[in-house]
Amino acid sequence: MSKIKIIADSCCDLTNEQIRQHDISILPLYVTLGDKVYRDGVDVTPKMIYEHFEKTNETPKTSAANIPDFIDLFKPFAEAGIDIIYIGISLGLSCTVTNARLAAAEFPNVKIACIDSKNLSTGIGLLVLRAAEMAEEGVAFDEIVKQIETLTDYSRASFVLERLEYLHRGGRCSLLTAVGAQMLNIKPEIAVRNGTMSNRSKFRGSMVPCAEKYAKGLLTDIEKISPRRAFVTYTVDTDPAIVNAVYNVAVSANYFDEVVQSNAGSVITSHCGRNTIGLLFIDKLPGE
Template identity: 30%
Template sequence: MGIKIITDSTSDLSQQQANELNVTILPLKVIFPDGEYSDGIDLSPDEFYQKLAQSATLPTTSQLTPEQFLPHFEAAKSANDDVLVITVSSKLSGTYQSAVIAKDMAEYDNIYIIDSTTVTIGLQILVRKATDLIKKGLDIKALVDALEQAKQRIRLFALVESLEYLKKGGRLTGVSALAGTILNIKPIIEVKDGLVGVAAKARGMSGAYNKLVALTEQSGPIDYEDYICTGYSKTKTNMETFLTYANKSLKLSDALESPIGIVVGTHAGPGVCGIAYFQKG
């Protein structure tokens, strides 16, 4: 009897990383006009951003279905294993609800489902923390309690280079997008209470890097004993520049690096750089 961890592809863990962590990743689908693609399987991040740039309309994403969870739940039931599912925020995707439905279908009580209330690199650091706590010998109930507390300390901020994709997604009016472009406004988004919102705006990339650092500092002290992850979409250039600014006041030399995937990337586009970390308790 063991503990099996399942997460979804919005965690932006590669398959190699998932294998090393002994985590199962279930892929969401990305839907372009020319067809559906399984995230991380049929479409790499590079291929996704190339198609995104060429598409006149934004792709959509489809949540995981109960049927995708069910075989894994039934296998765990046969092996008498505990199952821990950690999903993308339930306010961003119906994936959490699909896992709940699949648990009912499996008729197995030893399935524990956590709504991470975050996404991408924020979800990733919670999954990584879960694997560490299992190695420390926590049983499933202690593990769930620890993660429910830990998720409340996750902070995620990201700098968006272009307003184009926010406009395409209907999250910004054409007039606002045009004004923002003329004024060289760069929004900084955050994931808060399970939703993606604008935390601040700055003029120009230099101002945006400084604002991103300031928001990180103002949100509360970083727990440097826990996971910190910096992220990027399509290219590392902006992330590396952010680190140059950040390292004047933040200790990020040991931070993990990860691509930012389709959920944030669909609406924010390429050139995003971000940071996720645990705030000190």
């Protein structure tokens, strides 16, 4: 059986260690700051995004990897006869998976599956790691694809935001909502459902107790969650007290095999800003 190559885009927010350990290839999405276009994770950093926003009051624009990008990435593996599984940012948020599928048609001599994660950030990363682990265990290509496509409906991603400035400037919420949230000290929870982001709930007060309450709420029915892995994912420069509040809730549950901390990349940073944090995991399948 041929080797299977696992590929993700930079929105997956996996740690560098995980990427190296599982030999995962990462294709950058694009970030536009003013009139300059950068590659996520290559020549732009979250701190550059913060600096741009603070100077201009303009949020960055993020855009999909294009068809030539995918052709260039797929080509050496396809020429070596290696089958490819790409798991990408939700089609409800980006056309990246569509571009990957168009590029895959250029390589008819190998199997290339381009899976819509219906998710973002480590909601994607959880699926990518599952695929990589199955490939390492020798699971067949078609079975990996089948299992990951099923799991896309069970990967849970959500984040609590300290402020709505970035969402407002990016056109994702009104000025009235943003100002009202700030005046009332409201911290919204943004969740991914059916491939798009929406407001799931809100918390009131300072960020640390709100983050702790958020995490505890997610774990109320913890027996429904897969214990294999959870991510605590947060934007760069998030207050360590906020990170510790969520991480300690996850660890003290004594349930997960591992709780991994990771930094959110340009997609979450561009839309949410500093002091944004999420607890992400996969729910159990029926019968597990």
